[in-house]
Amino acid sequence: MSDAPSGPLDGIRVLELAGLGPAPFGCMVLADLGAHVLRVARPGGGTALMPPEHEVTNRGRATITLDLRDHAGLARALDLVEQADVLVEGFRPGVTERLGVGPETCAERNPRLVYARMTGWGQTGPLADRAGHDLTYLAISGALSLIGPPDARPTIPLNLVADYGGGGMLLVTGVLAALLERERSGRGQVVDTAMIDGVSLLLAQTWSFRNAGLRRDERGANLLDGGAPFYDTYLCADGGYVALAALEPQFYAAFLDGVADTTDTSTWPDRNDRASWPQLRACIAAAFLQRPRDAWAARFAGSDACVARVLSLDEAVAHPHLAHRDSYHDWAAGGRQPAAAPRFSRSAARAADGADDAADVLRAWGLRP
Numbered sequence: 088m089s090d091a092p093s094g095p096l097d098g099i100r101v102l103e104l105a106g107l108g109p110a111p112f113g114c115m116v117l118a119d120l121g122a123h124v125l126r127v128a129r130p131g132g133g134t135a136l137m138p139p140e141h142e143v144t145n146r147g148r149a150t151i152t153l154d155l156r157d158h159a160g161l162a163r164a165l166d167l168v169e170q171a172d173v174l175v176e177g178f179r180p181g182v183t184e185r186l187g188v189g190p191e192t193c194a195e196r197n198p199r200l201v202y203a204r205m206t207g208w209g210q211t212g213p214l215a216d217r218a219g220h221d222l223t224y225l226a227i228s229g230a231l232s233l234i235g236p237p238d239a240r241p242t243i244p245l246n247l248v249a250d251y252g253g254g255g256m257l258l259v260t261g262v263l264a265a266l267l268e269r270e271r272s273g274r275g276q277v278v279d280t281a282m283i284d285g286v287s288l289l290l291a292q293t294w295s296f297r298n299a300g301l302r303r304d305e306r307g308a309n310l311l312d313g314g315a316p317f318y319d320t321y322l323c324a325d326g327g328y329v330a331l332a333a334l335e336p337q338f339y340a341a342f343l344d345g346v347a348d349t350t351d352t353s354t355w356p357d358r359n360d361r362a363s364w365p366q367l368r369a370c371i372a373a374a375f376l377q378r379p380r381d382a383w384a385a386r387f388a389g390s391d392a393c394v395a396r397v398l399s400l401d402e403a404v405a406h407p408h409l410a411h412r413d414s415y416h417d418w419a420a421g422g423r424q425p426a427a428a429p430r431f432s433r434s435a436a437r438a439a440d441g442a443d444d445a446a447d448v449l450r451a452w453g454l455r456p
Contacts, residue, residue: 093121093434093435094119094120094121094122094427094431094434094435094436094437095120095121095431095434095436096117096120096121096122097121097122097123097434098121098123098451099117099121099122099123099172099173099266100122100123100125100170100171100172100173100451100452101114101117101118101122101123101124101125101148101171101172101173101174101175101262102125102127102164102167102168102171102173102174102175103124103125103126103127103148103174103175103176104127104174104175104176104177104178104183104188105126105127105128105129105150106176106177106178106205107177108177108250108254108255109177109205109250109251109254109255109258109282110175110176110177110205110254110255110258111142111144111145111177112144112250112251112254112255113175113203113205113254113255113256113258113259113262114126114144114148114175115143115144115145115146115147116255116256116259116427117173117259117262118146118147118148118439119146119147119427119428119436119437119438119439120427120436121434121436122173123148123447123448123451123452124147124148124149124448125148125149125150125151125167125448125449125452125454126145126148126149126150126151127150127151127152127153127155127164127167128150128151128152128153129152129153129154129155130152130154140420141418141420141421141422143418143424143425146424146438146439146440147438147439147440147444147448148445148448149445149446149448149449149452149454149456150445151454155186155187155188156186161186161187161188164188165187165188165192165193165196167452168188168193168196168197168200169196169197170452170453171197171200172199172200172201172266173200173201173202173203173262173266174188174193174200174201174202174203175203175205175258175262176188176202176203176204176205177204177205177206178206179206179215179216180204180206180210180211180215180216181216190202190204190277194275197275198274198275199269199273199274199275200275201262201265201266201269201275201276201278202275202276202277202278203258203261203262203265203277203278203280204277204278204279204280205254205255205258205280206279206280206281206282207219207220207223207224207249207254207281207282207283208281208282208283209279209281209283209284210279210281214227214283219282220246220250221246221247221248221249221250221282222243222246222249224249224253224282224283224286225244225248225249225286227283228249228283228286228287228290229287229290230248230286230289230290230293231243232306233293233306233312234306234312235306235307236306236307236313237305237306237307237308237314238307241306248286248289249282249283249285249286250282252285252286252289253282253283253284253285253286253287253288253289254280254282254285256285257280257284257285257288258278258280261278261280262278264278265278296309296310310334314364315334315358315364316358316364316365316367316368316371317331317332317333317334317339317342317358317367317371318331318332318333318334319331319368319371320397321371321372321375322372322375322376323375323376323378323379323380323382323383324376324377324378324379324382325379325380325381327379327380327381327396327397328380328396328397329375329380329383329384329394329395329396329397330394330395330396330397331371331392331393331394332393332394332395333392333393333394334393337391338391338392338393339358339392341390341391341392342387342390342392342393342394343355344390344392345386345387345390345392345394346374346375349374349377349378350370350373350374350377352370352374354370355367355370356370380396380397381396383396384396403415404423412426413426414426416438418440419440419441420440424438424440425438426438
């Protein structure tokens with residue numbers, strides 16, 4: 088048995104009905120935090136995008152195969168429900184009810200069960216039974232209209248925002264809150280996590296700026312969307328890029344000090360004059376073209392100018408700060424994976440991915456490895 092330190096969720100048993108996207112990511116986070124996550128896969132099921140042994144979001148749990156359409160498979164699943172603290176499913180509304188493992192049925196078997204549902208649109212509403220992806224929810228929420236340059240189409244920010252920020256992370260938040268509430272009430276409940284809700288929630292500060300009349304309803308024209316020339320990315324002499332995020336006056340002053348040996352910044356327009364932003368952007372762009380990317384990194388090392396190299400994934404792994412914090416490490420199937428987060432002073436979270444870890448999960452559920 089593994090002798091690794093236990094995470095803060097050690098002893099919590101999570102039953103995951105295998106799916107794709109934010110639900111597996113959320114279960115990965117719960118497993119990283121020490122929960123004993125048992126994944127129930129359907130016969131012949133699997134991720135269509137890649138071999139399952141290379142799917143990092145599958146780490147930290149054991150998998151068993153059950154056919155929920157078969158009487159014996161369903162009975163076995165309901166037996167597992169009786170042992171579970173949490174059940175996570177990521178199907179369209181009504182699917183688990185038709186399979187016989189809906190929230191009411193499970194609550195009858197285990198009144199303390201936290202039943203976490205992860206969908207794009209939520210359990211109710213005109214679009215509840217429709218298909219969607221990260222990009223769909225970004226579009227409908229209004230977020231996508233805000234991302235990208237003003238003279239081009241909206242930019243796709245990978246699938247980080249709706250799938251994992253508004254979806255998987257809020258799923259984890261809902262599960263943890265329901266488990267905490269259960270300590271007071273002694274009862275489980277259904278957690279309805281919808282990516283469309285999550286993306287809308289992530290727009291809280293954006294709505295604050297808009298309500299205060301401090302943002303324009305156009306891309307690339309605002310403080311945090313690339314509209315401000317002191318919060319943008321710039322090309323360097325070698326074709327690499329740097330990110331400049333000198334929002335506060337003192338950080339901007341540090342940036343000006345850093346470029347003063349190659350550029351006369353005394354002629355630059357006032358950054359508080361929005362009408363001069365195009366001119367200021369041209370000045371900053373010309374300054375960064377004077378040196379290669381890594382030379383700028385060296386120039387601003389130790390500075391609060393908030394100038395950073397735009398790194399590739401492989402470069403990020405080798406960055407001294409990320410290396411110091413062991414932010415990435417080797418993945419058992421080959422390649423790399425991100426470390427568990429956040430960090431704890433006593434109950435260490437960890438990104439488990441080995442056969443011994445899967446065996447530990449099975450034993451925690453009373454199953455034979």
